[in-house]
Amino acid sequence: MISLNRTSLLSNSGVNGSGINARRQRCRPPAYVKVLASRSNQDQKGIATSERSGSALVESTLKETKDHAPSSCVSVDLDSTVGGGVKDVYGEDSATEDQLVTPWAVSVASGYNLLRYPHHNKGLAFSEKERDAHYLRGLLPPTVVSHDLQVKKMMHNIRQYQVPLQKYMAMMDLQEMNERLFYKLLIDNVEELLPVVYTPTVGEACQKYGSIFRRPQGLFISLKEKGRILEVLKNWPERSIQVIVVTDGERILGLGDLGCQGMGIPVGKLSLYTALGGVRPSACLPVTIDVGTNNENLLNDEFYIGLRQRRATGQEYAELLHEFMTAVKQIYGEKVLIQFEDFANHNAFDLLEKYGTTHLVFNDDIQGTASVVLAGLVAAQKLAGRTLADHRFLFLGAGEAGTGIAGLIALEVSKQTGAPLEETRKNIWLVDSKGLIVSSRKESLQHFKKPWAHEHEPIKELVDAVKSIKPTVLIGTSGVGGTFTKEVVEAMAALNEKPIILSLSNPTSQSECTAEEAYTWSQGRAIFASGSPFAPVEYEGKVYVPGQANNAYIFPGLGLGLIMSGAIRVHDDMLLAASEALAAQVTQENYDKGLIYPPFANIRKISAHIAADVATKAYELGLATRVPRPDDLVKYAESCMYSPAYRNYR
Numbered sequence: 001m002i003s004l005n006r007t008s009l010l011s012n013s014g015v016n017g018s019g020i021n022a023r024r025q026r027c028r029p030p031a032y033v034k035v036l037a038s039r040s041n042q043d044q045k046g047i048a049t050s051e052r053s054g055s056a057l058v059e060s061t062l063k064e065t066k067d068h069a070p071s072s073c074v075s076v077d078l079d080s081t082v083g084g085g086v087k088d089v090y091g092e093d094s095a096t097e098d099q100l101v102t103p104w105a106v107s108v109a110s111g112y113n114l115l116r117y118p119h120h121n122k123g124l125a126f127s128e129k130e131r132d133a134h135y136l137r138g139l140l141p142p143t144v145v146s147h148d149l150q151v152k153k154m155m156h157n158i159r160q161y162q163v164p165l166q167k168y169m170a171m172m173d174l175q176e177m178n179e180r181l182f183y184k185l186l187i188d189n190v191e192e193l194l195p196v197v198y199t200p201t202v203g204e205a206c207q208k209y210g211s212i213f214r215r216p217q218g219l220f221i222s223l224k225e226k227g228r229i230l231e232v233l234k235n236w237p238e239r240s241i242q243v244i245v246v247t248d249g250e251r252i253l254g255l256g257d258l259g260c261q262g263m264g265i266p267v268g269k270l271s272l273y274t275a276l277g278g279v280r281p282s283a284c285l286p287v288t289i290d291v292g293t294n295n296e297n298l299l300n301d302e303f304y305i306g307l308r309q310r311r312a313t314g315q316e317y318a319e320l321l322h323e324f325m326t327a328v329k330q331i332y333g334e335k336v337l338i339q340f341e342d343f344a345n346h347n348a349f350d351l352l353e354k355y356g357t358t359h360l361v362f363n364d365d366i367q368g369t370a371s372v373v374l375a376g377l378v379a380a381q382k383l384a385g386r387t388l389a390d391h392r393f394l395f396l397g398a399g400e401a402g403t404g405i406a407g408l409i410a411l412e413v414s415k416q417t418g419a420p421l422e423e424t425r426k427n428i429w430l431v432d433s434k435g436l437i438v439s440s441r442k443e444s445l446q447h448f449k450k451p452w453a454h455e456h457e458p459i460k461e462l463v464d465a466v467k468s469i470k471p472t473v474l475i476g477t478s479g480v481g482g483t484f485t486k487e488v489v490e491a492m493a494a495l496n497e498k499p500i501i502l503s504l505s506n507p508t509s510q511s512e513c514t515a516e517e518a519y520t521w522s523q524g525r526a527i528f529a530s531g532s533p534f535a536p537v538e539y540e541g542k543v544y545v546p547g548q549a550n551n552a553y554i555f556p557g558l559g560l561g562l563i564m565s566g567a568i569r570v571h572d573d574m575l576l577a578a579s580e581a582l583a584a585q586v587t588q589e590n591y592d593k594g595l596i597y598p599p600f601a602n603i604r605k606i607s608a609h610i611a612a613d614v615a616t617k618a619y620e621l622g623l624a625t626r627v628p629r630p631d632d633l634v635k636y637a638e639s640c641m642y643s644p645a646y647r648n649y650r
C-alpha cells in the first residue's frame, strides 16, 4: 500500500546501492503524501536539463529495443530490472554539485491536508484518538461514524439522483475525496453501481468529459509531450505501477472517435481492476494518448479538452506510441501490465502484434471480449445441449471483438477436438459492412479478416446470411444499434429451438437488439446476453434474466493472475484458462434462470478463481517469475486482493 518516494525508488535500481532504500522504507510513518518543492527559476532550468537527458535516454532505448528485436515469442529487456527498478536516469542520485535536480520529498499528511488526501482521508470515520493525533480537532463535526454508515449514507445520496451522469459525477467526486469509501461502496453494491461508473454511463461521461473534467484522474500524453514521455510519467504521484490501461480514444465503446475525452474509459476500467480484481488503486495508471481527433463536432466544440487537430497517423503515430511503450518499461519494469483499450481496428491489431513479444500487453477488446464470450458459450452448452464444436457461428461485425472472439472459439474447438485450426474456422462466418466475408473478397480484405473468408456466394444482407449459413449462434460486434431486426431474430428462432443471441456492442444505444426484443421476437426461446446491462424482461408471465457478456468479468481476474505470478507475457492459453474458470463459476441455480454468466455480486470470488487459473498457466508456460510458486493459488489470489477497509493511524 505504501507508495515509494522518488529518491528511494531511483536508488532501487540494480545500479545504485539498495541499503539506503531499504532503511528508508522501514522507517516510514503511516500517512504519506509526496511533495514536489515548488519550482523556482533554478528548478525550471533543472527541468530543461532533465528533458535533454530524458530524450537522449529514450532515443538510446529505442535504438536498443530495435537492435534487440525479438525473434522468438519471449524476449526480456535486459536493461530494465524485473522488479521494476530504473536507472538513475536524471542523475539525481549521482548528481555533482553543479548539476540541477528535482527536489522530490515525502511528508506525513495531517490536519487539513489529511482530509484533502483521498488515499488516507476517512471523513467522519476518523476516531477520537486519530482526531487528536492528526490535528483534526475542529475540522470535523463531533460525530464519529462507521465505514458502514458512510456507505449507507452515500448510497442514499446517490439514489436521489435521477440522471445517470449525476450519479457518475457523484461517484467520481467520492473517488477524489475518500478512496476507500469509494471502493467499499462499489464492492458492496457492485450490481447497482457498475452501470454508473462503467458501461453504459461512462460512455456518456466520455462524450461530455470536456465539460465535466475537474481534476486529473490519469495521465494525458499528447503529441506535445513527444520526446519527454519518461518525464511526464514521473509527474504521476505513484511509482509502483502494476497496471496501465491506455487508449488513444479513437473507438470509444461503439461511440467512435472521442479523442482525448476517451480518458473516462481507462479510469473506469482501472476502478474495476481494484473493485473487481483487487489490484490496489495506487498501482493503477490510466493513460490517454492524444494524437488529435477526426471528430468534427469535438474539433468545433469550445469545451473540447484535447489537441485541436486531425489525428496523426503513420510514422508520427507509431513513434509516439513506441516512445510511450519504451518509457513505461523503462520506468516500471518488465512486469507492468499494459491493457490496450478502445483503439480503432487499424491500430489495435498492429499494436498487439508489435508489442506482444516484448511487453506484458493485452487488448481488452480483442482478447478480453473473446474470453468472456467463450466462457458464456462454454456455459451455454448446458442450456443449448450442444458442444462448442457442434455450433455454427455468425457474426455481425468483423473488427476487434468479432475476429477476436472468432479466433478464440476456433482455438478452443481445435484444442477440444484435435482438428486443425483451418478446419475449425470453417464453422465461423462473419458479416461486415459490405456483407458476408467470402473468398471472392479476399484480396481487398484487411489482414485480420482474411482467415474468415470462406467459399460462398456473396451475400449483402444479414438476414439473408442467417438464412443461408443457418447459424446456431448469432453474435453482434458491429457497434451499430438495432441491427438485429425482428426479421433477423425471427430467422434465428425459426432455425433453432434455443437460438443463442449475443448483442455485444456498447453502450446500450449501440446494442444490436435489446433483451426485450430478443425474448419477444423468439417467443422466449433465445439464450440472450449483451455487452451493456439490460433489466430482466417479463414475457407471457415468465421473467427472463439476460446475462451481461462484458469483458469486465475477465480483465480484473486476468490482470490479478498476471501480476501475482509475475508473468512477463500474455499467452492465448491464459485467455482460455480465464474462460474456463469463469464458465466453471456458473451454478445450477444460475442455469435454472437461463443465465450463462454468474452474477456480478460474486465477482471478487470469481476473479480470484480466474487469477489462480491464469497464474497456473503462467507457471506451466514458464512465463511466471514469482518463485516459489504458491501452493494454493486461489488462497494466494485472495490474500493479494486490496481491501477497502480503513486502516488505523497511529
Ligand SMILES: O=C([O-])CC(=O)C(=O)O
Pocket: 199, 252, 253, 254, 342, 364, 365, 505, 506, 531, 550, 551
Ligand atoms: O467497456 C465495455 O463495456 C466493453 C468494452 O471494452 C467495449 O465495449 O469497448
Ligand SMILES: [Mg+2]
Pocket: 253, 341, 342, 364, 365
Ligand atoms: Mg473496450
